[in-house]
Amino acid sequence: MFQRQLTAYCRRSFASASSRGLTRPVLMSIPKTRTYATTAQSAIEDFYRPKKRKTGPFFMGIIGVGSLMAAYGGYVLYETLTMWPPEVRSDLRNALAAKFKGDLELSERYFHRAWLTIQTLPISSLGSQPYLKLTGVAVSLADVLEVANKPERAYDVCVQALEILRSDDVKGRLEGQERLRGVAIASKLGELAQELHKPSEEEEKWKVWAVEEILRVVKAESNDEGKAAQMNLPMMVLPKWITKADVGAPLEALGAFYGRTGRLDYAMPLYLQAISLLIPPSPKKASVEERCRGAQLMGNLSELLMQDKPSPERVHQAEAWASQALAVVTKARGESGGNKVSICEMAYAAALFNVAAFKEMANDKQTARNLYKEGLTQSRAVGIQEGIVEASEALRRLDSENTTTA
Secondary structure: OHHHOOOOOOOOOOOOOOOOOOOOOOOOOOOOOOOOOOOOOOHHHHHHOOEEOOOOOEEOOOOOOOOOOOOOOHHHHHHOHHHOOHHHHHHHHHHHHHHHOOOHHHHHHHHHHHHHHHOOOOHHHHOOOHHHHHHHHHHHHHHHHHHOOOHHHHHHHHHHHHHHHHOHHHHOOOOHHHHHHHHHHHHHHHHHHHHOOOOHHHHHHHHHHHHHHHHHHHHHHOOOOOOOOOOOHHHOOOOOOOOHHHHHHHHHHHHHHHHHOOOHHHHHHHHHHHHHHHOOOOOOOOOHHHHHHHHHHHHHHHHHHOOOOOOHHHHHHHHHHHHHHHHHHHHHHHOOOOOOOHHHHHHHHHHHHHHHHHHHHOOOHHHHHHHHHHHHHHHHHHOOHHHHHHHHHHHHHHHHHHHHHO
16 A cells, blocks of 8 residues: 555644643744745646635645646736637636636626636647646636635535546646646545535545555656556656656655544654655755755654654654754754754744653753753744744743742
8 A cells, every 4th residue: 555655744833831841842834824835836736735715714735736837826827818719818808807806706707708618618729738738627617616715615626627637538648747737636535525525435535545546646757657557756756748747746745644534653754754755765865955854854753753742662763863953954944054044943942842842851951951052042033823823832831840849
C-alpha cells in the first residue's frame, strides 16, 4: 500500500497542558496558509489559497499548485482569453470583470453559463491541452462559489470537472499537465469534503486518488517506467513542469488526514517521505526554503508522535525530531545570505518553542526559559500570535514554579 511508503505533514494544532507543569510538552506549529508555495507559482493558484468569504471564517486552503497547472487566477485567465473559443470569451470576460468589482453573484452567472457552453463544444475546438482549458472554466466557477460562501456548490462543480478527466474515454488521452489538473481538483475536493463534514471515507477517497495519480504521473515521466520496483521519490529527477509543490501538496493533505484521524501507522511513513522529498540525501541539494519547510515537517512529525499517550520511546523520538528541526532551520537561516525567508523565520519560532517544551518536561528549566524567551522574541518579530501567547504562558508557568519553590 502506498500509504505505507509516502508521507506528508499534518495540520497545525496546539496541544493542551496542565498549568502546574507539563506531563507532555505543548508543541507549536506554524499557522497554516499554504504549503509548498513557490515564487514560480502563477496567480492561477489563487483558488487554493485561503478564501475570505462574504460571511464566515477564512477557509484555510492547504493546496499549492505549480505554475503550469493553470486553473484559477483572474488576470492570467483575462490575459489569455484568446485561448478559449469565441463562444465563451464574452462570458469569461464579463465573469472576471464582475469578480474584480466584487459582484460575485453576477460573476457566478457568467462563469456558470460559460461552463455549460464549453461542455457542448467539440473538444477539438479547444486546441492544445483541451482538458486544461475545459476544466479551467469549471474551477474558475468553483472559485467564485467558494468565495461567495457556497462551498457545497463549489464541491459539486469540482466533482463534475474531475469526472470528466477520469472518464474512460478521456483519461487515456490526457497530457501530463492535464493529469496534474486532476490531482489539483481531487486535492481540493478532499479539502472541501473536510470542511463540509462529509463522511471521512469521502475525504479519504479524493486525497488517496490525488496521491496515487501524482505518483503515476511522476513515474511515467521519470524514465523509470520499465522498473516495477518501488519508487525512490526523493532521488527521482522531476520533469521541469512538475515541481515539488505539485508532488508535495497531495502528500501533505493525505498525511494531514491520517494524522487527524489517528492512523499513525499511515501518517508516519508519509511524513518521512515528505521530509526526504524536501531534504533529499546527497548528492541532491535542497534550497534554503526547502530545508526550512523540511524543518517545519519535522516539527509537525514531533507533534504527531506526542498525540494521545505516547510511550517513552515515542517521546524520545519526538524530542529528537524537534531538536533536528531546530538544527536544520538554524543552519538554513545562517546560509540565507542575510535575507529573511518567511517560512524560515516562522519555522524557527516554532522550533525554538518545541525544543523548549521538551527541555521543560525534562526539568531543564533554565534551558527551557532561554529558549522560550528567544521563541517569544522570534514570534513577535514574525507576528505569530499563538506563538506569543504560548511562549508567554510558558514563561509565566516557570516563574510561578520558581516562586512556589522559593
